[in-house]
Amino acid sequence: MELFIAVLVLLVLIGLSNILNRFVPFIPVPLIQIALGVAIALLPAGVHLPLNPELFFVLFIAPLLYNDGKRTPRHELWNLRAPILLLALGLVFVTVVVAGYAIHWLIPTIPLPAAFALAAILSPTDAVAVGAMAGRVHLPKSIHRLLEGEALMNDASGLVAFKFAIAATVTGVFSLAEASFSFLIIAIGGLLVGAVLSFLLIRLGVWIRRLGMEDVTIHMLLQILTPFVIYLVSEEIGVSGILAVVAGGIIHAIERDRTESVQLKMQVVSASTWSVILFILNGLVFVILGVQIPDVLSTIFVNVSFNNLQVLGYVGLISLLLLLLRFVWIYLFWQGNEWFRKKSPIGKPRLQEISIISLSGVRGAVTLAGAFSIPYVLQDGSPFPERDLIIFLAAGVILFTLIAASVFLPVLAKNDEKTTDGSQQTTERKAKDIMLNAAIRAVKSEMTDENKAAALAVVSDLSKYIRQAAGQLTAGKRKDILKQETAINLIGTRAERREIENMLDENVIASEAAFKCNSWLDRKEMMLANRTNTQMMFSISEIGRVLGHLFTNRTEKPDQPFMIENADLFRQVKLRTSEAAIKAIRAHMNDGNRPVALSVIAKYERVIARLRSWNQGKTEDPFNQEKLELQMVAIQEQRNTVQQLYENGEINRDVAAKLRRFINDVEATVLKNS
Template sequence: MTSTFFILIILLAVVAAVIGHNHLSIIPLPLYFIFVGIVISLFPLYHNFTFNPELFLFFVVTPLLYNEAQSASRYWIGRGAINIASLSIALVIATVVIVGAALHLLFPVLPLALAFALCAIVTPTDASAVSAFAKPNPNFQIPFTILQNESLFNDASGFVAFDLALLAFATGTFSVNGAVGVFILEFLGGLVIGAIIGALFHFVRKQLIAFGDDRPFVMIALELIVPFLVYFTAEHLNLSGILAVVAAGLVQGVENDNLQLISTRMQLVRANIWEIVEEALTGFIFILLGVSLPTIISHITSRTPGLLLQLILLGFVLYGLKLVIRLLWTRYLVWMHVQSKHRWTDSWLMAVSGASGTISLSLAFLLPTITNHNATIDRNALIFVVSIVILLSLTVAAITVPKITQLPAATVEEKPLAQWTREMIMTAMNHIRNNTDHPAEAQIVVDALSQQLHQTNRSNHRERRKLYELAYAAEHAAITEMHTHGEITADEFKYYKEFLDLSLLTVDNNLVQNLLLRIRFGIHTGRLYQDLQTGQDMFFTTPLIAEQYYWQKQFAAHHEDIRPIEEVGFQAALAALKGYRHEKGSGITVELHAVQRFYRERHRRINMPSPDEQVVYQLFLAAFHAEYEFFQAAINRGDITIDMAEALQQHIVFDEMAYIQNNGTFIN
């Protein structure tokens, strides 16, 4: 029960960290995760928290690598096979041997085998974390593609090298021939077994699609099972489970490429699920480091005074040596596919982008407890050094990568995506406003589209309340003037004033007030129609809408008409809001939009005929079509790039899906 609660706490912590990063993205997201983890460690329940490293590898690392593999480009993997071998195998071996030996010479307190293990841990690179820092720049597309492919395969190489180093430390002996044999067996054997199992599931999923059984639940459930089954099978055969997972992911990626427009709903669900799983698991790993870090530091300082500073220096030296080797290697031993005019810049980008991240931290947590109590360097010390390298590499990447990839000022997009999106939505709104044949339906579509213009703005409750009171006062004055001039009866004036007073209560959205209003409208409507079901329906209708329907029926029951009165009040309220806007000299704020939308919807429900669902559907299609035409025209003029157009198209596609799933909510 404690472990389950801890997982829930971590999920909440991941959410908090992601929200924080969304508002201050200059700080790398992993640092947010670590900080939140440190905060969690302050609670007594999570002091000295321990977990099973094998379960950690099985349930956390395996799905991460599988998703990374199936998302990789098979085309670039084929073209970049030489670079993959160079960076993911040769560079890993060179880094482990050269840097490991150097660390042992510079820091004799670190045994040679553990120095090799430490280097193996930090060789996997986190291309996804680094790519988040980069600015969109077509000049560096090839370096980032090379980095993505390297990241996929050097994860597996790092795991194999890590296992060999730990084996040498545990046995005290090391055979080059034996190590090479084990490396080849685990590497190739893992790839073969993973490819076989991946191909088998590929066939099963293909048959399910052919027979029409490709429901998202069935397909996604099978896909989530694959990495665990592959890893378990490979490890049982003493092969590399990590490489087997990578191979299975690559095979699965081939199926995803071939699907194209087939089983599109499953593909969309799959993409969303894997995005959530990946971000949650990545956050879990770094938060776990934050939870463990205070205990690790406390353990180090209590055992050997002064060791903490030595370990920090060790982390800096390890990162520096790794960076130098990586810079020279990428400059002289990496094929760039095309001639580059900024070859050293490419190498610097690939060097600083070789940041350690999720997989390195996962390997660190897999370190066994060192049984030699006289050893100065133990598991906690090694995890701490790895943490220093991760933090240092991510910080350097966060600072340097944006500067390297920054486009010259003259070629920067003049308008950001948010502005293009706004213009696209306003184009669709203006297109629908021109429809005079169906004013009620057009108003529904325009209001729905206009909400998107203000969805990212925070609403000020006091300012919104002030606007409601301004509109209320204007409407009240207009109705009073109608009564004074004898245009409405005393009863109509009395009932409409009560209608206005209750409206001011409903817009507050107060829970207690809404409950009381639901009861009131439900009882009165039930009495009015002598029908319990009608009263019950009114009770379960939001008071904002129920009140308007209620007073329509009340006026009708007294042989009176609320519509001309509401028309006068509506025009007076909008005129007051328009005057306020001109007085302040500002545009439509989120508060002003909300109040205007309330009055337009009320006016539609009371004064316009009931909307036709089919007409609403047709107008939404027309709005989406207008948005498509907008960005197509922008592409033809050369105003936006293909990437920008794809982002706008994705916006429209998601809007269409949201409408299809919730079309009933627009008719009320």
């Protein structure tokens, strides 16, 4: 029961941290969550959760890295493979050697192998922390992807180096050749095992689907279990579970892209489910980190053998050394190496960009979990040298890098944004396009035979927004769009006329009824032709209302009794002619006229929906209610997409605010017209 209450408290703190961030947006959510964790641990009856490293890695790190591998663009990672490997492998081992010797020189009571172990666990950047920091500021896309790729890969290299350093400390034996060979086996084996297991689990899902089990919940459960299965099996085999889940996420993304059009509903449910899971896991990582800090600090601060100011100085010096090593490493390869610069898609970054990359090397919960995994005793039974101090230094470096990134990254990134106002406008247009296309996919996933007319109407409206966002509805383009719409309407009208002739041949309608219908189509075609010549901005519905008003008050009055007496027949005619018009328009639809064609089809579908509801004896038209529901689905999906783009660092706070205002305006208009 105590554990259950503790978990509930942590979940409440996650929600509270996001609320507080609204009032203090200049403080990143991770720091707020760490502070709340510290506060709840300091209370007399506070939460105290012992950190089990193995459980922490499988419960938190595995699904988070799996998701990172799933959503990180593969082609961009491949293009950045050289700088990613230099940071994830080269910088890690340079850090282990240089920082290891420096720590041993600075703190002689820490043996050299143990100093290497501390340097190794401090070398990997934390994917969760990097994502949280990058989400607050607008980083250049290539730098953001570089940091993501580095964080995905360097956990494995850092943890492997840490493992061998700990083994050397415990046993007193170390072989460089054996360590290098083991690293290759562990890394390559992890990638292969993760890819194979992910492929097999995907095939299992396909097999279940072939059995006729299309229930989304079953497939979603299989997807949630995937990272845990991959990690546990990989670790049991003896390869890197971290690289395995990353590889598994990439394989899942490949399969998702291949079947996106077939399993659209599954994609929507998956995105929604994972967004909740990741929100909780990301928050728990930092809250749990905060809960551990008081115990870690008190162990050192209450120990009379340590000078508190001195150990705090150690934290500062080690943190600055790590930042300096990172800065120098990046500078040497990007600024001083002409060959490497040509191979790298980043090109030659400025000192400002190098500083951003250096400060973004945030350490996180992976470092602390690794430090807690240090054994208490050596092989001979003696205590592990300075274990408490090593854990304290690891926690201190985590806090130092988080605070430094929180303070200086926004300043550096903000200065960079001032020089890229034009690119920000481009980013806003691209983000709006992504947002609206996501809304279209969400609406299509909800489309059924019953709400098809409403769904197409919503998709048509969203497509217009996309054209507007892309600047396609300028004065010069409107004429072409009007011509397209007129041509599509004429295709539909002529298809209606052919269907009337077919019905006449089939003796479904009499010649008098066919004449009445054709007369209306004649007037409709005439108005469409005039519209092309005079640029009259009428829609089909507006033309119908104008004609109805004119002819009802004048020449059509004598025909009203005939129309009323044969209302059922004319509804049947209109139903068939509308279906024929849709079929003809679809036959002529191509990439050039697709948005306009879908808009016209949506109007025909609305007519069909109304006629069918009338035939079924329904007095109320369900179209408006269905359209409102789908519009709200689209609006919510747009909000989710903006939040995801912001968290991924693809848009900054200003762009996100503009997009949210746009969504709010659309929502207000929808609710006003409903």
